[in-house]
Every structure is written in C-alpha cells, then in structure tokens.
Amino acid sequence: MKKYLLPIVLILVLSKGNAQELNLPTFTQYLADNPFIIAPTYAGIGDNVKIRANGFTQWVGIKDAPENQSLAADMRIHDQSGVGIYLYNDKNGNTRQSGAKLSFAHHLTLNKYADQFLSFGISYNLNQFRIDIDNFNGTDSGVTDDRRLTNHNFDVGVLYRVNNYYVNFAVANVLNKELDIFSGIEPLELRNYQVYTGYRWKNINSSDWELEPSMYFQYFESDQRSTTDLNLKLRFYNFEDYYWAGVSYRFLNDQFMEPLNIGPMAGLKKKNFYFAYSYQVTMNELFSYNSGTHMVTVGLDIFQGISNCPCTY
Incomplete structure (x- = not known):
C-alpha cells in the first residue's frame, strides 16, 4: 500500500496546487487597513509611507497546514501618483510559492467639491512555484528533483x-x-476578477466613531468558482489614533448559508505603529481537527508628507 500512497499524495498536492499557484490566499489581510495588497489602485493613497508585515497560519493543529508571510509597502510620489511593493512567501503542503508585485497607481480628481476621485493601477507580478521534495521518497513518488x-x-x-x-x-x-512541466494537471487560465466595495458611515453628531460595512467578491475563471466576504468594522478615534473591531463572513456564492470562514478581528493605530489580529473558524469538514486560522499584522506609517491634491488623502 505504501508503494502507491506517495504517488496518490503527490497527485493530490499538485491538484491542490493548481488553485494555489499565482492565486495567493486572501483572508482578512486587506481589512487590516491595507487594501493595497488586493488592488494596485490603492498605492499612494495616504500621507505616509505605509508598511505592513502580515503572517497567518491556517488550520492550526493540522500538520503541515498552509502558512503565509508577506510584506507590503506603498507611498505617494508627486501629488497624484503612488508606487508600492508586495513580497510574499507561501507554503501549502509540499508546494511553495514566493515572489513580488511592483505596483503603480495614478489618481484623478473628478470633482473636488464632492470628493469624487478615480484611480487606475497596474502591478507586475513575479512568482516562483515549486514542489518541495524533502518529504518525498524518490523511488515511490517518481519525483527526484526540486x-x-x-x-x-x-x-x-x-x-x-x-x-x-x-x-x-x-x-x-x-x-x-x-x-510547463505540470501541464495536464494545472489550468492555464489564472485570471480572477475582484470587486471590493464599502461605505464609511460617520456619526453626524460626533466624529469619534464610524461604521464601515464592506464586501469583497472574487471570481476564478479556471473553475468558475466564486466567493464573497461580508465585513463589518467599527472604528473609535482619539485624535490621530484609532481602535477598531469587526467581523468577516466568507461563503461560496452558491452556498450563502454555509460559510467557509467566519470570525472576529481587531486592531489599533497608535502614533506611527499599527497592529491587528484576526481569527477565523473554518466551517467545513476540517472544523473538528483544527483550532482555526490566526493572523497577525504589524506595521508602521512613517515619513509623513501632505499632498496638494485631495485625491491622495
């Protein structure tokens, strides 16, 4: 039986890898006040160089569960443009990904009196995908090179x-x-389409807090699956510092009442320092075998420079 086990596992890993490759897992990293990691259009919006380091461990309690580490930074250049970089390292079973995204965005003012703005962004992506053979027996699996x-x-x-x-x-x-060398197992269509939308509702009687409902939709062309995140955040302001708490609910779009993940999150910004934590329960067959997904974000907002154009405020 052992003779056939490793080839079966390898096929499963590769099959799982086709969905992973070049489609990095997105949980709630973008909700840690860092939407730049899902869209290049946000590069340069803000008065600081924004740096965010993020790490998450999925399905804690399961051996060799997926892990991801990333570092994102973006900044404004001139008054209406921004640049950013996103570095990442992802581990999923015996598959590994690492790479970078280099982004540029340009922001236009449509109506400065109505705070109406339009931004365009583009990212160049460099991704390396590989199979880690350290856990393979070359005789059984037939894979003898990295x-x-x-x-x-x-x-x-x-x-x-x-x-x-x-x-x-x-x-x-x-x-x-x-x-490529994995042809026949992986899809060639890597495109996925994303819509991220929300509204920041401010208390008209007080500027101390605001409520932000948002939605994040993803559609994957290769297998026609799609997911939606429904999010809700509440921020409390203390001058330039703020604290926030929220909840996220993710589901497949044909299974609204059967969530994939659900969980709370919280964070704060104190002077130039940022910290956020998110916890999600995986609501599927793995529920009984793990303690959920844990995510931590730390960051700095440095080198403040006020723009002359409200499109980058």
Missing part, C-alpha cells in the same frame, strides 16, 4: 470614490500561463 517554474503576469484595477463610498474593480493575473 521542480520549479517562474511566471510573469500583471494585475490591473480601477477605483472610484465619492464622499465615503468606494468601489474597486480588479483583474488579477491577466495573462494565461504558458505550458
């Missing part, structure tokens, strides 16, 4: 803002992937 490939791709997006409402549309991995 197989890897490198892909180049692009993300594009457009962001519309008016007053406290925002909606962002993005296409990730615009180009099809070329045939």
Whole structure:
C-alpha cells in the first residue's frame, strides 16, 4: 500500500496546487487597513509611507497546514501618483510559492467639491512555484528533483470614490500561463476578477466613531468558482489614533448559508505603529481537527508628507 500512497499524495498536492499557484490566499489581510495588497489602485493613497508585515497560519493543529508571510509597502510620489511593493512567501503542503508585485497607481480628481476621485493601477507580478521534495521518497513518488517554474503576469484595477463610498474593480493575473512541466494537471487560465466595495458611515453628531460595512467578491475563471466576504468594522478615534473591531463572513456564492470562514478581528493605530489580529473558524469538514486560522499584522506609517491634491488623502 505504501508503494502507491506517495504517488496518490503527490497527485493530490499538485491538484491542490493548481488553485494555489499565482492565486495567493486572501483572508482578512486587506481589512487590516491595507487594501493595497488586493488592488494596485490603492498605492499612494495616504500621507505616509505605509508598511505592513502580515503572517497567518491556517488550520492550526493540522500538520503541515498552509502558512503565509508577506510584506507590503506603498507611498505617494508627486501629488497624484503612488508606487508600492508586495513580497510574499507561501507554503501549502509540499508546494511553495514566493515572489513580488511592483505596483503603480495614478489618481484623478473628478470633482473636488464632492470628493469624487478615480484611480487606475497596474502591478507586475513575479512568482516562483515549486514542489518541495524533502518529504518525498524518490523511488515511490517518481519525483527526484526540486521542480520549479517562474511566471510573469500583471494585475490591473480601477477605483472610484465619492464622499465615503468606494468601489474597486480588479483583474488579477491577466495573462494565461504558458505550458510547463505540470501541464495536464494545472489550468492555464489564472485570471480572477475582484470587486471590493464599502461605505464609511460617520456619526453626524460626533466624529469619534464610524461604521464601515464592506464586501469583497472574487471570481476564478479556471473553475468558475466564486466567493464573497461580508465585513463589518467599527472604528473609535482619539485624535490621530484609532481602535477598531469587526467581523468577516466568507461563503461560496452558491452556498450563502454555509460559510467557509467566519470570525472576529481587531486592531489599533497608535502614533506611527499599527497592529491587528484576526481569527477565523473554518466551517467545513476540517472544523473538528483544527483550532482555526490566526493572523497577525504589524506595521508602521512613517515619513509623513501632505499632498496638494485631495485625491491622495
């Protein structure tokens, strides 16, 4: 039986890897006041160089469960443009991904009196995907070398803002992937389509707090699956510092009442320091075998520089 077990496991790993490759897992990292990691259009919005380091461990309690570490930074250049970089390392079973995204965004003012803005963004993606053979028996699995490939791709997006409402549309991995050593197992269509929208409702009687409902929709062209996050955040302000708490609910769009993940999150910004924590319960067959997904974000907002254009406020 052992003779056939490793090849079966390898097939399962590769099959799981096709959904993972170039479609990095997105949980609630973007809700840690860092939507730049899901859309290049947010690069340069704000008065600081924004740096965010994020780490999460999925399905805690299960051996070799997925892990991800990332570092994102973006900043404004001139008055109406921004640049950013996103570095990541992802582990999922015996598959590994690492790479970078380099982003540029340009922001336009449609109506400065109505706070109406339009932003365009593009990212160049460099991704390396490989199979880690350290746990393989070469005789049983037939894999005797550390197989890897490198892909180049692009993300594009457009962001519309008016007053406290925002909606962002993005296409990730615009180009099809070329045939490679995993051909026949992986899809060539890596595109996924994303919509992120929300509204920041401010208390008209007090500026001390605001409520922000938001939605994040993803559609994957390769297998026609789609997911939606429904989020709710409450912020409390103390001058330039603030504290927030919220909850996120993710589901497949044909299974609204059967959530994939659900859980609370909280964070704070104190002077230049940022910290956030998110916990999610996985609501599927793995529920009984793990203690959920834990995510931590730490960051700095440094080198403040006020823009002359409200489109980057």
